[in-house]
Amino acid sequence: MKLSTLPVFLASALLVHSMNAGAQESQTAPASAAAARDALAKKEGEGDQSALLKETLTAVDKQYSLIRRGKTQFTYDLNYSYIGQEKIVTDFTSSGLTLFDIENVNSHIITNTFSADYGVRDNLTANVTLPLITKYAETRGHSGVSNSVGDIVLGARFQPFEARRDAPGLTLTSNLRLPSGRSPFKIIAGSGEATGSGVTALSLGVNVNRIVDPVALFGSLNVTASAPAKDLSQVTGTRVLTRVQPGMSIGFGLGFAYALSYGITTTVSFQEAVSQGSKLRFEDGLNVKTSTQTSGMLNMGLGYRVSPKTTLNFSVGIGLTNDSPNLSMGLNVPLAF
Template structure:
């Protein structure tokens, strides 16, 4: 009888454990169903690991379901705990980096500092053929032929710091340092198109226009709606301005003209505001942004580019509207690839000498469109390496831009 009692006790204990395990599974499925119904894809995808697939975390950052699934179940229980504790899968490092780059901040990580070092190389190369004369007998050109070419290289070191005030708000400050080199070539001296001359102007590294910004997450992503982040930025004219810079005419070729020095800023205050939209569409992140830049009118002691002439007046740079779209794919837990398109359309600028009416600068409006390819690599929980290649699609855009950024979060 004692043996039978012991066997019955063991059988009862085994059934009790099985019942508790079944209850844990039922609670887990109910929690997942509720999470999915409420639009929280983070828990709903915890049981569907797929390498390189993005998901949403509770703090609004993007994650990689493949990284979470690689470690097993998203739920952990301990004996005697009742099994009612659910743990969300950890977000992918690369997905977090992509989200922070597009949103412009470390949202979901309040009271944390980020220091970012960025280095950008930009190259311009433009050619222009100028004909000053007329056609004789519809076939013979009489006059001067001027062939111009401008090659410009710019290296920018950006030092940026960000602070997350809360899980929805952050501020940042950016200080750029610029090195510039421009080469000017021209032909057509004396009417000979093959006679070329050149001049090179170099600017040593100096401070550009510093700027600061504020970002606020208006809406967090749900099942149907994207994250919406609003930003406002103010740029101060701390760099050297281009107004009053004299144009020099080469002594050996009067067709060759070039500036006496190169500026490191645009000389005016700029206030901008915009919105970023980020949506997880498994297995990718879609993002878009719009922004408007208003340049304030400012007076200068000299706005003339003619040597020996000083003309005080004011400058009003044209406002700029910018928009962009793109997508990012997680390649694995640490790296991701992004593709995007950006277009900036600027209005015409004007100069107003003191005591005279404003004069619109012909050709000062621009349309700069760029195709961007980016690669993000999360080297650690705190450090990310972000590379970007921008290819100019219009004459007003740089031929290409290569950038490298390394943000570090404390």
């Protein structure tokens, strides 16, 4: 080979090598891009963030999404709450205040709640809730544990308008609470702790939610009225309590849920309830009205999707007022049969 033709030969060889390398790169690049797309793509059965947000909203308040007609859904909730407070004990006679004492009251409450939802229509869901309560209370004078059924709740949720992705969802709610638990107005000191409210109550409310993927905003407003507890005979100090008329209560809440991924969501919400004072009547004709109570809770939650149809929801609540539980923790588990 002549020296004059060597540069031409080398140039041709380099051109062929570059063409072969370019062809290999053109084949590798699409394959790498396809692999990346497959790795980042949503796998089959993962659902979407909107569905996960709806499940999370349902677990947060059990009022934000309905089930199909003829379908049944069961849910189990486990909740622990701690209440620590200083209770003022007083008694009145014709001569005025005769007893004034302050005692510390510590209560640990574990609630196992079983709920069943049934789709009456596509936009109407009926609900029944059965709580089983274990309560331990400790005061300076005594301590005790109570295991009993709590107040059973019958409820209904109704969506007057068809849900649309680009519009807020509206749900009307009603709940009838039955005094099936141990009444606080009938227990005898030292014989156990109350596990119910002791009165029948009706609640009406409205809930609004808006999903802006990957965030869902929600809020609620409700009003509760209670029937009086009559024909009582509870000894309180030196008097006998005969009638209690609980005051009306107004509550509201707001918050948001955020989908971190197809399997993880977080929620932050605030709830507050303002209750008017109760009217107490004693056997000797004395009438007393208690002060207004305000309860506020800050709740934080985490939802974890373990399967396409099952999402576990954990929550922690912190009391913001003196009338609120100091701490609450909850676990929500859908049940399938």
